[in-house]
Amino acid sequence: MPDSKRFLHPETIRRIARLDVRARYIVEGFLSGAHRSPYFGQSVEFVQHREYTKGDDLRRIDWKVWAKQDRYYVKQFEEETNLRCTLLVDVSNSMRYGAGALNKYEYGCTVAASLAWLLLRQQDAVGCVAFDSSSRVTVPIRNARSHLNSIIQSLDVAAPKDKTDLFGVLRQVAETTPRRGLIVLISDLLVDRPGLFKGLNLLRQRGHDVLLFHVMDDDELDFPFNGPTRFEGLELDERLACNPRALREGYLAALGTYLDEVRRGCAKYVVDYALLRTSQPLDAALAAYLSNRLGMHGRN
Numbered sequence: 001m002p003d004s005k006r007f008l009h010p011e012t013i014r015r016i017a018r019l020d021v022r023a024r025y026i027v028e029g030f031l032s033g034a035h036r037s038p039y040f041g042q043s044v045e046f047v048q049h050r051e052y053t054k055g056d057d058l059r060r061i062d063w064k065v066w067a068k069q070d071r072y073y074v075k076q077f078e079e080e081t082n083l084r085c086t087l088l089v090d091v092s093n094s095m096r097y098g099a100g101a102l103n104k105y106e107y108g109c110t111v112a113a114s115l116a117w118l119l120l121r122q123q124d125a126v127g128c129v130a131f132d133s134s135s136r137v138t139v140p141i142r143n144a145r146s147h148l149n150s151i152i153q154s155l156d157v158a159a160p161k162d163k164t165d166l167f168g169v170l171r172q173v174a175e176t177t178p179r180r181g182l183i184v185l186i187s188d189l190l191v192d193r194p195g196l197f198k199g200l201n202l203l204r205q206r207g208h209d210v211l212l213f214h215v216m217d218d219d220e221l222d223f224p225f226n227g228p229t230r231f232e233g234l235e236l237d238e239r240l241a242c243n244p245r246a247l248r249e250g251y252l253a254a255l256g257t258y259l260d261e262v263r264r265g266c267a268k269y270v271v272d273y274a275l276l277r278t279s280q281p282l283d284a285a286l287a288a289y290l291s292n293r294l295g296m297h298g299r300n
Contacts, residue, residue: 007156083182085115088170088186089109089130090164092132111186128151134172164187166189167192167198180206183208185211196262196265197268212266212274216276221255
């Protein structure tokens, strides 16, 4: 049996459970009673009416009922269900890096396990794919509380291995996930950017909402190295011995360009993006992201 406490910390979960998760793309299913699917009502059978509440699609209002009762009601259809979410977790070699309490792999798995716990608690359906150059472990989408053990086990056994082929993985997910839902990608994104954006665009074309958690270590973001250092590639058999102070300015400039490119690409394809430092407490990181998303869409 996997050690669930490795990726699922009880105190973190208690705090995460109190988060306001009404932000766009993950509103459906996270809160009790908020299980209106964004995809219901297309070529499906009418089931019943319910009273209109703020935020409902105005196109679903039954105006004939309004004319008779002077009250707003919306139509509900057979396909009105809970959220279906697929967690995509990068377990490639580059995710092994980490100078803090958790490396990127462990932090990413904690993000996935926490989201799975919260979704299953609200009776939503969750699946998981652990990947590097291909899908290494696939856990089907289910909504049973006991399903959490299967997800944690898939993360526990999928220790980081090969380099990442993200486009191939995203294409496979798009082709094997016919029902639209939420795709949560958790990765350090040390990948070919054109392939990343091509894969994200493919998921969006298939009707999926996509949330991207970009996991990076403080060393990667701050480049704090000072003395003579030898850098070794985790996915390439290369080594570089140098004085890092001479490289710092150029490295940080290149990093800024890279992060801007990722953010612009996500904005272009309407993908929610959040950069997470492995030193950030998980609940605080998610709270900051969700608060930001809620604020942004509240102004729309």
